Amino acid sequence: MAENFSLRCWGVRGSTPTPGQKTLRYGGETACFELRAGDALVQIDCGSGARNLGLELCCAGSRSFDLLFTHTHLDHICGLPFFKPAYDPNFSVTAWAGHFQDGTSLVDIVSRIMSPPIFPVAAKTLKAVDFKTFTAGDALPRTDDLVIKTVRLNHPGGACGYRFDYQGKSICIITDHEHGDPEIDAALPKFVQGADIMIYDAMFTDAEYERFKGWGHSTWQKAVELAQTAKVKTPVLFHHDPCRSDDELDEIGQAAQKIHPGTVVAREGMLLTP
Known part of the structure; x- marks a missing residue:
């Protein structure tokens, strides 16, 4: 095990928060991860789950x-206005996004959602917060031993996947993404090759997919297929459909494990540790 290399899930739901009796076990908060690598902290996405992460970070000092964004759809940024460290000048948060295809910047998007009459x-x-933009495919600059690589994903408006390598271990985050783009599909197996952990957009099942083709999301079957092709040890099914109940996610997890033992929902x- 790499020393202090881990990924904690603070929000795993897609599209919109889903509180309620049917989502208690898997949770209803939207996308947010906390990655630790030695002394380094990296947050990925700032969905509704980021509020609780922010409270914990403030307690720690x-x-x-x-803060890396996969993209800036609302379910991945709606936690930022409620993310306590972002308002505290004693913190220093460098926010990155690399999915833009039209010259838009991250600060432009945040300014749109955080302005009257949308938000006071x-x-x-x-x-x-210091906002920065890069191009998907670039490696992000670091001064420590954590290596962060990026890749373009297939999603309306663009999206960016991340690979984190540290002390011989690796964690990949591939969301929001729809299989079917030949260029991206050809690049992904190499990008996630041999990863210890791969978070993957598994919003739909193969049976559901035809009804939602073009929405920018993949299936749990494609997650398992990619894991087998690229020799990923632990595929993690993520971005759960807001209509998906805990019991239904149990069934999906059981079916996935029969094909690729070790698959996780x-x-x-x-807390995931390679």
Whole structure:
């Protein structure tokens, strides 16, 4: 095991938060991860699950960290206005996005959702945040031993996947993504090759997919297929359909494990260690 290399899930639901009796075990918060690599902290996405992460970070004391966005659809950024460290000048948060295809910047998007009449608090109040943009496919600059590589994904408006390598171990995050783009489909197996853990967009089943083709999401069957092709040890099914109950996710997990033993269904609060 790499020293202190882990990924915690703070939100695993897709599209919209889903509180209720049928989502208690897997959770209803939207996308947010906390990655630790030695002394480094990296947050991936800032969906509704980020509120609870922010509260925990504030209890631990001020620090510097990176916040990486896979893309800027609402379910992945709706937690930012409620993310307490972003307002605290004692923190230093470098926010990155690399999926833009039209010259838009990350600060442009955040300023749109954090402005009246949509939200009463303006983006300029995020005193701790420095917004930066890169191009999917670039490696992100680091001064430590954590290596962060990126890849373009297939999603309306664009999306970016991430690979984190640390002390011989690797964690990949591939969401939001729809299989079917020949160029991207050809690149992904190499990108995730040999990963210890791969988070993958498994919003639909193969039986459901034809009804939602073009929505920008994949299936649990494609997650398992990619894991087998690329020799991924632990595929983690993620971005659960907001209509999917805990019992239905249990069934999907059981079916996936029969094909690829060790497959995991992402659960809010889950800690993954390679």
